[in-house]
Amino acid sequence: MKRLTLLTLLISAASLFSRAQQNASPKYEFRGVWIATVDNIDWPRRNQYNVDSQKTEFIRQLDMHKANGMNAVVVQVRPASDAFYPSQYEPWSQWLTGTQGKPPVPFYDPLQFTIDEAHKRGFEYHAWCNPYRANFDVNKASIAPNHITRLHPEWFLRYGNTLYFDPGNKDAQNWVVTVIKDMVSRYDIDGLHMDDYFYPYRITGKEFPDTASYRLYGNGMNKDDWRRSNVDSIIYKLSVAIKETKPWVKFGISPFGVWRNNDKDPEGSPTKAGQTNYDDLYADILLWLKNKWIDYVAPQIYWEFSQPHAPFEPLLDWWNNHTYGRQCYIGLGIYRAGSNAAWKDVTQLPRQIDSLRTKENVQGAIYFSSTTFDKNPNGWNDSLRTNYYRAPAMIPPMPWLPDNPNRKNSTGLIPPSTQMPMDKKGM
Secondary structure, three states: HHHHHHHHHHHHHHHHHHHHHHHHHHOOOOOEEEOOOOHHHOOOOOOOOOOHHHHHHHHHHHHHHHHOOOOOEEEEEEEEOOOOOOOOOOOEEEEHHHHOOOOOOOOOOHHHHHOOOOOHHOOEEEEOOOEEEEOOOOOOOOOEEEEEEEEHHEEEEEEEOEEEEEOHHHHHHHHHHHHHHHHHHHHHOOEEEEEOOOOOEEEEEOOOOHHHHHHHHOOOOOOHHHHHHHHHEEEEEEHHHHHHHOOOOOEEOOOEEEOOOOOOOOOOOOOOOOOOHHHHHHHOOHHHHHOOOOEEEEEEEOOOOOOOOOOOOHHHHHHOOOOOOEEEEEEOOHOOOOOOOHHHHOHHHHHHHHHHHHOOOOEEEOOOOOHHHOOHHHHHHHHHHHHHHHOOEEEOOOOOOOOOOOOOOOOOOOOOOHHHOOOHHHH
16 A cells, blocks of 8 residues: 555656646747837837848847747837838838838848848747837828828828727728738748737827717727727738638737726636726737637736736736637736836746746747847846756647648747857857
8 A cells, every 4th residue: 555655656746747847848839029110129229220230130139039049039010001021002111211111221121031030040930010000109200102191091090199090991901901911922921910009008088089980880889899890800801811811821919918807897807907908909809719810819918926906827827718729928028127126026037937837728928028138137038048948949839720831840940959050159
């Protein structure tokens, strides 16, 4: 009897050790970084209009992320109805050359360049597009004569200092779908990625000015349901367009971290967020997951474990339980480092990685954002390099998608360990 008990304990210990090892170094894990171009947050650097300097800077960031153990980048290529690539529909971005509509000189295609450099290093490349933002700041933005806000001003609504496509306007919706389909058809991207800006975040005391559109197209629905149906409509159209064009290209959404508070809906999370996807941004993420319109969700859980209204752990649990068979990568707010007492705690980010690795329906993380890593905040680059991401991981396969014919296997890319060596400087 004692032998049996001892054997049982040994088997249990071995099982626990095996699971711990798997959590410590998973074979498949999405390890992504957002590279934001809007307002030159990450790339190119502000006023960095020299082409060689732009290329050098992007390579520097990639090599840093490679050294940190990442395997994917999410690069913003359409920040405000403009383009980081030659487009027949939208002008060159002001954040690339300083003047919207002005091409880089000497000419190069930043989208093609960044895709090529990412793939050389074994990274997946997800092209990040903002769906509805059209003029980032009406008081100072550079707007080209052929920008869509000038060609079809009736499609747009001003809210605060920003111009947005009217989500209720079907012509505007179809324009966005056309732009995205064109990009997907011409470039070897691995994923098409959209962030949390559908209807904009509320400005206190100001209602989004879509009353005229609602009167035209509301069809007897209450306004909130009508707004949600508008967002559902474009997500469905994009899903169909992407899969018709290249069925292997992944479609992912990175929503605000709270779908809905449970005081509004028993299916919601145990949170008290001031704004939510469902009630304020009119983005019903759960519907898109249930209907398989998207392939992954990357909720932005940028809060600490002790956050009083939207703590990390309950939200992580909630998203783990609401993936509906699609993949989930947690958006981690490394940019928060040092912003308050909790984010001065060197264990904050490591504990978040430990926690997400225990969740069976969470397949990785995406970090906001790229240049935060330049500072090695709280020594977290070192933690990734020497511990959490020391062993390479492959991109989790999506068995419902066909293989990309431009890749060697269904995981998307060659394992990072077989790719080009790290820069000799250790970056």
